[in-house]
Each structure stands twice: as C-alpha cells, then as structure tokens.
Amino acid sequence: MPYASETLLRASFFDFTALASQPDDIAAHARYLEDGLLTLREGKVVSLENWEIAEGRTDTARVIDLRGKLIVPGFVDTHTHYPQTEMIGAFGEQLLEWLNQYTFPVEGQYHCPDHAAQMSAFFLQQLLSNGTTTALVFGTVHKQSVDALFQAAQQLDMRLIAGKVMMDRNAPAYLTETPEESYQDTRELIERWHQRGRLSYALTPRFAPTSSPELLEKVRQLRSEFPDTWLHTHLSENQQEITWVKSLFPERDCYLDVYHHHQLTGKRSVFAHCLHLEENEWQCLHDTDSSIAFCPTSNLFLGSGLFNIKRCWQQGVRMGIGTDVGAGTTFNMLQTLGEAYKVGQLQQYKLSACEAFYHATLGGAHALDIDDKIGNFNPGKEADFVVIDPAVSPLQKLRSGNSKDIWERLFVMMTLGDDRNIAQTWVSGKPVWQREREEATV
Template identity: 80%
Template sequence: MPLMTDTAIRASFFDFTALADQPDDILAQARFIDDGVLLLRAGRVVGLHEWQNISEQLNGMDIVDLRGKLILPGFIDSHIHYPQTEMIGAFGEQLLEWLNQYTFPIEAQYHCPQHAAQMSAFFLRQLLANGTTSALVFGTVHPQSIEALFSAAEALNMRLIAGKVMMDRNAPDYLLETPEESYQQTRALIERWHQRGRLSYALTPRFAPTSSHALLEKVCQLRKEFPDTWVHTHLSESAQETAWVKELFPERDGYLDVYHYYQLTGRRSVFAHCIHLEDDEWQCLHDTDSSIAFCPTSNLFLGSGLFNIKRSWQQGVKVGIGTDVGAGTTFNLLQTLGEAYKVGQLQGYKLNAAEAFYHATLGGAHALDLDQVIGNFAAGKEADFVVIDPAASALQKLRIGNSKDIWEKLFVLMTLGDDRNIVQTWLHGRPAWQRDAGESTV
C-alpha cells in the first residue's frame, strides 16, 4: 500500500510525545531519533519513523535529505511585543521608566498603516530566522497595528495569536482611548480576524495600571461575547509596578485579583512575568487553569526579578517561554533558554535541557492551549518545525563533538546557540525561511 504522503524529510529528530505534570516526567516523554524520516501531507504530519523501518516503502520517492541536521518542533514564543522590535536594547531603565522613556514614543508611530506593515514584515522575518513558528503577540493601541500583523502572518500561513493594546489611563494622551472606543475597535478586529485560517485573537489590556474599571468591564464583556478568544496581559513584573496596582485598586485583594474579578483568568489567559506573586495568586492561577509566560531575558535586562520555575511545577501552573522583545534582547529562543537556565541557577534550580526545550515546544503549546494542533510530531499535527545545525560555529563544533549524548548536545545548543544555528524554518509543511536565502520563501 502506498504511503499517503507528499513530502518525506530525512534527518535527526527530537520532540516530546506527551504532556508532563512534573519535570521528572519530561524525560519519559522525550523522543530522539538519530536517523528518522518525517512524513507530511497537506501541511500536516503523517508520521515520524525510524529510517530503517520505512525506507523500503519510500523507494522511488524524492526525499528531502537533511542528514547531519536536527529537526525540532517549531519554537513557540508565548509573549512578545512586535512594535518594540525597533527599540530593543534601550539603555538604563527599569520597567515603568523604560515604558515612558522608550516604549510609548515608539508605539506612537503605529497609527500609520505603512509603518505598521513594514515593521510587521520585519518582525515576522525575525521570528522565522530564529526558528519561531508560533507566537502570542502584543500590538499597539492602534487597530491598524494588528491589521498589518495579521495580514502579513496570513500571507505566510503562520499560526499567530495577537491583539491590539487596550489602554485608557496612565499613559501619554496620544496612546489613550476611551473604553467604548477600545471595545468597538477590538470587537471589529475579532470579527474580522479571529479563527481566520491559523490566526487567533487575544484580548490585550496592557496591564492593570493602564486599565480603568470601565475598560476592564469592556474586556470582560468581550470575553463573554467571544469566549474562545485569548487574554494576554502582564502580571507582577516588577515590585514597583505591583505596589502601584495595589494603590490603584485598593478594593481588590492583590494584582491578580484585579483580572480575576473581571473574569479574565482562565484556560486561554496568559500572564507574562509573574515574578512577585503571593501564595493565593499562585493558587488562583492553578484553580483557573491560567498560564504564565516566563520571560528570563527581559526580566534580567530590566532588573525585574527572578521567576520561580520550581514553584510553577509545585503549583501545577502551565508555563511557556517568552522572549518579550523589546525588553528582551533577542528573538532567539535558544539564547532565551540559556538565560532561563541562569535564572534557575540563581535560585538553586537546575533547568536541564529536557525541561527547557519542553517549555519552548510542547509545553509552550499547552500554555497557549494549542497543544492539540502544534508542539510535536504527532500524526495529524500541523507541520511547523525548525531545522538546526548544532555545530554552526567552531566552538559549537568542538563542544558538540565531545558531548556524550543528546542531552548534553541540547544543553550546549541552548547555552552556545543563536540564530546561526537555524538552517530552515517550515510552516504548515512548507519551507518559509532558509539561511542561505535570508528571506521568507513562501
């Protein structure tokens, strides 16, 4: 019987075959095939097999031969700001000062559709050049910022969740909107883009300090009207910010309770940072099945604090990895995982390669409630993946050469790796970026 496939790729493969409840479970779910073949059809995975077990059935078929390369499920960025691409690496401030000095002036430009379109294209190329195939993305307060981003992602057939910022106080006047304006513009974007192809919408109140009670009521109303949308916001990123929220919302029992009161916690609610959580907030995140985006690079860059990875497992709270560009200083999730390891080390927690790559692939998909469609090479999943050269530099070649097993190789990759390691990025069964071209190929 002929194989029902239109593409066969031969390489080494690594993924996780099932979700994990505890870090000790991750190793049991890891799958490494040194010489394997990935079968694709119509943009989806047909199967992943050992080459020796299926090679005879592939006689006469053209094989994409990538031997010597390692293929992983596409990386998933669970928190990133696309307009902040052009202010990455801004010097010298912590969160609130950084927003006022750098972020808000840059975001003002996105009222211009042409500028938004130009930066959307640049942003998506950066994701693909770093092996990221899915992301949860902040726009600006301007609806045209999201129109441009979704249009560009649709052209690539990329799985993306995004939303325009909702913000009506404690920011410059040129970025503020009324609650009713925010509601109407957001509703129109949802109706136009949500669940269109591989695109989804996230309700995006920037954070509690820029949200009035009236605005949060509108976000709550939209969540009730469109219950399958996501919620994407910030929570307890800095101590200064957390104290400010308590001043602004004295009637609420802490920062998370502001969101919880307006029914914005839940299965598709993703809270970035979560560094300064109280015990009851950890419990609320667990009870509501909410998720955390762990953003180590930006947390270190802004001096915000150290996320408690161990506590997230103890509390049973789902975690994805976010680059948080532009407070984060790289689009590259390999480098971001290296920073996550350092955050763990500073707290006596040893983040091994298995757990790190789990959070960047299947665990990240689970945090975004997308694990049913992406995150590993299970049959039927959408075929998004990254082709990696583990030895792209002389130093990497030396260390990979003396690494004793796949775990040491993966750890070297996440501590020494960067965008040079990304050879190709595939979206929905087609190559969308390759290093020698340097551009999208779709």
C-alpha cells in the first residue's frame, strides 16, 4: 500500500511532548487538543496543530474526519510472549508450576514453521486490535518461531523487538539446547533480522534458572558483538524462583547479580516483573540505566506480588507496561492500566490516568530506548497511533458524558475500557486495523 502524498486527520489528540523525571512532572508535558489536525507524510508526523489555526490553509476535502474520537500514540507493550497466546487463562498455578504444566508443552509446538506462522499472524492481530503498535516479545527456543514473527511484522511495517528464547537446563529436553547451539542460532537470527526495516533483535535468555553460566557467557559474547541489540529476560517475579536462583548461583550476591556479572545490565536491558528486589538490585538497575517491565495482570493472576511503582520513580529506573500474555490475561492496554491502578491502590499509591497513559506510550518507548522514534506526535516521529472511541457502552457513555475534564475521561477509559474502545490502529502512517471491518487493511 503506497503512501499518499500527505494524510490529514481531524480528531481530539492526547500525548506527552517530553520525558518526565518524576510523576509530578508528567502533566506539564501533556498535550490535549480537543479539536486538532494531525499531518502525516511518508509514515512520519509532520505536525499536530489546533484545527482553528490550521483550517484556513487546509484543503478540508482531504481531511479524514474522526471528530468524536480520541487519537493517542500507539501503545507500547514492554513484555509479552507470543507463543503463550494459545494458553492464556490457564488455571490454578504459580510461576514455576505454571511453566511446567502449561507453558513448556505449548512452546514445544513451535518447531513447526506453519504453526509458528499461524500463531504469529494471530498474535499481531491481537496486538493491533487492542491498539498496541510496538512490543518487546519472547519467541520460543526454536528459530522458526522468531522467523515467523518477524516475517509477519515486516509485512505490516510494524516496529517490533523480539528474540529466540535461550535455555540449556531445567526445562524439558525438547526445549533445551547447548550454549554453542544457542549462540549459533541467535547469531544467525540477529544477522537476518536485526535493524531490518522497523525490526530489532533482543537477546532472550528465559531467566536465570534455565541458564547455565556457560549459556550466559554466550549471551554476553553476543552482546559484545552486537552492542545495539536488546536484552530481554525475567527478574524476581516469584519468591520460590528467587530462592531457586540463589541455590543455583551461590557465588552471586543476588538474583540481578547473575545477569550483571555477565554484563547483561544496561541501557536496552529490560527486566520483566522485579517484584521482590533487594536494595542493591534497585541501585544496580539505576546505575546501569536498565529498564523494568511492570506486568500487573500477570503479577496478580499468578499471585506473584505487587510492583512498587513509587520506588521505581524514587530510584530513577526506566519503566514501561507489559501485558505478559499468557500469564497476563489481556492484550488490551486500557484494561492493563486499570489493573496497574489497583496494584497502586493496594500500596497507597495513586496512579493517575496521566501517569498511566505516559507509561503506556512515551514512557514505554523510553524504557525500550526508542523514544526518539515513537511515543508522541512530535514532528519526525513515526506515525503509529490508536483511534479510541471513548464511549462504546451505555455505562461508558454515561460516565464520559458527566466527566469534567480530559483527566477524568482518560481515567474512565482505563477503568471501564476494553478492546471495544479501539476504533482504528495505524502503523507507519497507514491504517492496519479497523473495528468496523475487524480485519487488517494492509
């Protein structure tokens, strides 16, 4: 689908024009245009202006009129597992039991390229139909799983960061590999896909218990050879897991030190969960400029614990939101933000709608170190955004109608909203999903 010379959209708009260092600073960077005009050219943002300013020099016949809708930057999912889509909502276990009973058997299917391709297409449509335009994604141990996912994302011109799981112990034999096999397969995938269009590669050791020191050394070697790749893994999700890590790595000071010792912390290192961190782990995350993916629905579903949002700000650690499908129970970022609010409430932390939408857009982009490319409507940014219908049910219409300002309307959306509120999703300046037809338009 070729680009039009210029695309013009009229609607309400909300975004954040700059990064914030503290939650109290976020609102100062928020931008809300009740009636605005977004101009796109060749997949990039040209400008966002008030309609009354732009109207006199605009050919109104060319404007896509979306008045009544709210357009926000595309949601950024900083941690999810595409193979676990087909076992979402699995009953009754906490992390380690859940992996053995549900996750590993499902992931064993991804040696089949046809199955991987089918589920990759389904997964990406789930993301897009929920307004997510960028994600950091786990594959399985199989190269085929990542090839299929990148091929599907490339067809959509979607910004995606993904990687093959690396693990050599404490998992079924059909999902383990030698450190050398893991190195060779990962290197091959990096050379084939990393920085190809809008695709990027993440080194993906599953977590410390499935990683021998020899495997982690191979991960370190790959990162030294490809320093602009990402590192994506899990950290301190479950108390039983932490005890296990300490028994496997008694020479290390703490769980995070397992990764830090192998030089796997730093910018573009994203650690999912981080629920039970020790003091020195918080400090290390800050000192190395590492990032955290906060996964509220998963943390609640598996009974893992409550993430400390306030402490994350205090330590100055980058943070984004992750759906963590399939322990997470929804692809929808609005629902995920609603659960994040409840996690905050249980710790006497008031997560405002302003802060929540920041984490889901520009803050998430910052956590992935791509806020120079996506996350708001500043000129030159890639044109990934979601068109939200703010009131799709009688209850939503009632609450939206009596909301006094944009902050209350956003809060109502993240507490009552779901996939029905996603009217359209645009990627690289083109519509790729519309609720009216419920299909990709590429």
